[in-house]
Amino acid sequence: MPLQFKTKVFSHKSPKHLDRQLKGAMGDVTALDSGDPVTIAVIGCGQRGQAYAEYAFSNPSKCKVVAMAEPRPNTCAIFAQKYSIDGTLVFHDWEGLHAASAETLKTVGHRLADAVVVAVQDSMHAAVVEAFAGQGYHILCEKPMATSLDDIFKMEAAVKKAGIIFGMGHVLRYSPYSKAITELVRSGTLGELINAVHVEPIGYYHFAHSYVRGNWAQEKECSFSLMTKSCHDIDILCNWFAPATPVRISSFGSLKHFRKGAKPSAADEAQRCLECHYERSCPYSAKKIYLDPVARGNKGWPASTIVDGIPDIENISEVLKNGPYGQCVYESTNDVCDNQVVNIEFSDGSTASFTMVAFTSLICERQTRLHFTHGEVIGDMSTFTVTDFRTRKSTLHTPPLEGGGHGGGDLGLIRTFVEAVKAGKQDMVGTSIDEVVNSHLTVFAAESSRKEGRVVDCVEYEKTVREQIGRATEDEN
Template identity: 45%
Template sequence: MSPPVRLIVVGAGCRGEIYSRYSIIHPDRAKIVGVADPRKFARTKFKHMYKLEEENLCEDWRILAEREKCADAVIICTPDSLHKEPAVAFAKKGYHVLLEKPMATTAEDCIEIVKACRQSGVMLCVGHVLRYDPTFRRIKELIDSNVIGDVIHIQHLEPVGFYHFAHSFVRGNWRNEAESSFSLLTKSCHDIDLIHQWAGTRRCLKVTSFGFVSHFNPENKPTGASDRCLDCSVEDTCPYSASKIYLGRVKKGHIGWPVSVICPNSLPDIETVTEALRTGPYGRCVYECDNDVCSNQVVNMEFEGGLTAAFSMVAFTEDICKRKTTIYGSKGELSFKDNEIRVFDFLTQKATKYVANVGCPVKFGMSGHSQADYSLIDAFISAVTHNDPSLITSGPEETLRSHLLVFEAERSRRENRVIHMDHSGSLK
């Protein structure tokens, strides 16, 4: 039996907590030995959950990075704009790196992270959890087994969800590009990465994109509305009311996401959530926030061999992140909706339904991608245990290529033109 993989966690927020739970389920495979987070509440929580020594609870990750190497790997779940520094520092120190997506908020920083990992000979696993989702893995297997022949066109939709977008991208951490990044990167790099994976070895040649900041702006503020939902006379007519989204859930006993996010230093209850809405960013009117990221965007791509792909992201949906996909091939058509894969064969004119293999033994992670969260951290731990990077499907080079495609798509939107992809030297 191999000893458990020793892990340092940098950023003990929602994502850091989720990945760390793996060590509770499998104490024989993984062990949390240190945490870095500027919040005392988060560090104390980790201390009790994982029985950490006081000296291994740090406000600043640099304290752990500058010490003699004391773990096998690091899980980095800091805010997006703060990914590069710890990723590069720990890689240079010889730690294998699990890095939450996106890799970084600039193409240059992404390239630097990959170079640091390559030069240090450490593994890099990026948190593209959709690659590890059982259903999307099954789709990839079906494509590779040629059941629909040559892939000709990919149509992929990400419905973000009306209250999810209001929570994360209007009031929350990803609302403002200067503080985080553009929404195609922070929300939808998952989806561009899936399209990139489905295209196989074919490189993207051209990309174009259009997108807008729709509806969530001052001119759409209802007459008589206040700047905060708790004081608003028309709150009961607003679907984006913070009282409905947060207090309504607490009253029903729901204290997980998104309620847990607005009380990062305490356990959510009626009093703490009410105070957070009264004084914090999540209680603001959605029409009076400093949001500037796209709420709806389309990306069109041309790959080698005549493969085309179209991606759409939209905020204003009933479904919350329930992707819808249709892949058109020369021999058949594959569609995915509501966790069901259907393949229609042109020759037999018959449809076959496929079921994905479920690999998560327990409830794990966020409700939207519990299976994928588990499979990702399981793959990373296995790769470190056996020193086998092939077990990671979201490795450095391919992930970098899909990130660069995202950056070029956004450049197309800003410059209002078709971008011809340059594949010369980005990985040198």
Template identity: 40%
Template structure:
């Protein structure tokens, strides 16, 4: 390979796989050398963007694996049910792996992935992108510095957004547990992982409540059609597919997602045709969905600290919101800004983390763009850097750390379904929460008292 420029293949050229590959190409630190993608149009677009010859494009991950070791590293961004198979196969070929979350749709398969990576001696990082944002580094740094004393409890909200939930979890690929997994895994394993990462310990006890309350046939309005196009009640429905997807036209970001999942035809006629014929035009009360639309998870940590996580569809699509309460202060964050209250002085300090990870006082006004994409880019950069240097410490979301937090999710699902509190013992959850916050992270100095 080029010195310092590892070769990387991509299995799954959808939104996630294409996004990571584009970041790697634009950053110039790695080379995209192969793609496996079953959709011919996506495969052709990806090959054209990265200048791949026909012999380096494959109809699926099995074909790519059968051709031999494709690259130094492989990004696996296939559908959830096809994470374990390619992860095991490419680890066996000696490829380092960046694996889209979840690791697998069952605990047994996730263990199989971990064992394959360790047996082959390859690095495997799960795409828990929230670990890699400047905001997360800031929050972890504040706790490591003792700015709020000992953390005692945490509240964390994942506001999915009414239209996002309808798009992905009622009409879309993650609507059914038997095809992907429970909502807590497919959407909110990010959040459970983040809580473990920030609090620095894996919970010892887990409880949960939640159900599919609204997107059910019995809640279908009188006179509603089976599809939004031509439906008499569509203009007054919050979940109108017609309103959502037509409003994406002319906005490049929204044309890429969510509209890109619906159709490649960026015209009104093309969108309407897709809504008349495809899954994204269905009435949300007439789909085959079964995942929950709201859920709470209660956590007890070995230290005695407690946590409460809420996921709900019935919000605007917004940043996660978190409050951490400590013995000497508390912090409140929205994914971009962090407010720190000191119980001794009573002072409130508002901080932001810039793209380089440095904390600074917030100037107020519109927040910086500290959303998911910061973590996506940082994770792609970290994966390439780990490959170039052979240093796994560049990656904070290794297979063992991710298996530990996935097990918390599976425990929460058992608790929700069975109405019990689930104990996580050293036997069922033997790994730690990940590395501590780096000692050299720049923090604002304490104010003199």
């Protein structure tokens, strides 16, 4: 039986979970009753929304998905059925969920849930976060925080005004691997951290999927690739060097390969992979990336992200014939960098370099070297080796694997956020809205350096952009 979608919650009778009395005035951060699971509404039920919701599915005593918003009908129906969501709390868009929440607050005096997970497209983050912060929901927002400085400052103001718990999708901080390295850095065991060399190997077909054919291919539609792909890499570097802060930054990068000038001559004038004679020899063949895996029974990423519902031969073939995921990567409308380097100087004189590159066999398995006064750490997101210069001994560390994406970072983040909401303590998240904003400002500063061809003073950069946006806001008012 198909789900019946509503655009409001009727006040004659609320679902059972609404009978729980939330403590305090709207926006107060107050501990919840210890025996109840934290309830969440998932806004955007694609790959990222599903990744965070999985914690509720596996841990129903700790977290429960009670409401959702998702425009794709098949994806919406599958998600609603999996989490047994009441039909009156299933919405096609976030505005419908927000309106229903306003109605419930007015008539019943309760929110629909304790928190919302914001996993919509990046350019929508600001509007959704502002709206639900205004209703007092705790918020976990997928990265990046926003795609413009104006939106970031609006979100910052909304979160601070509401006094809510705010989590950011900087999942790299929350994997067992990263937490173990962070603990080592903080301990001072190897002395002072002097330098970091960090590489994100995006993966050749992952980049083609997401940043050439996909949702993050054009800066005007979303943002630049350093922001959409690697803001959590810059964030974890800033975290490791804290309390030192970035003071100077430089960056270089370009769209080097995925452009018409690099198209192999054997591909001739073909616009789509399914009609190209060169397809069998092309590493970026859409047939190889999507259709062949589905034919072998693999219905997961990336094929699962390009159709509404479960991928099969028919719907994948249709997408490749008519949609952007079947286009030749050299004929696509992408314009974001496929390689970029960033250099950072911190306030204590320490330094870091970061490389983001598309052309790798590894898929997002970061390579990291941390250099201390008395030793070094070399890691690959699964294991890391600690060498102590004083003893001249090296020790291999293999943190436990918890499953899920980003080496367990997805699970670690949602679990940490739920625990923080339960206890009513922002510090349990391990970051603050100020820290989130600062790391994003560092990414924007890096992109300014790349585009303008200069070393950027980070302190002056923040001062300038805040003043400019402040004046623009005053002029609008």
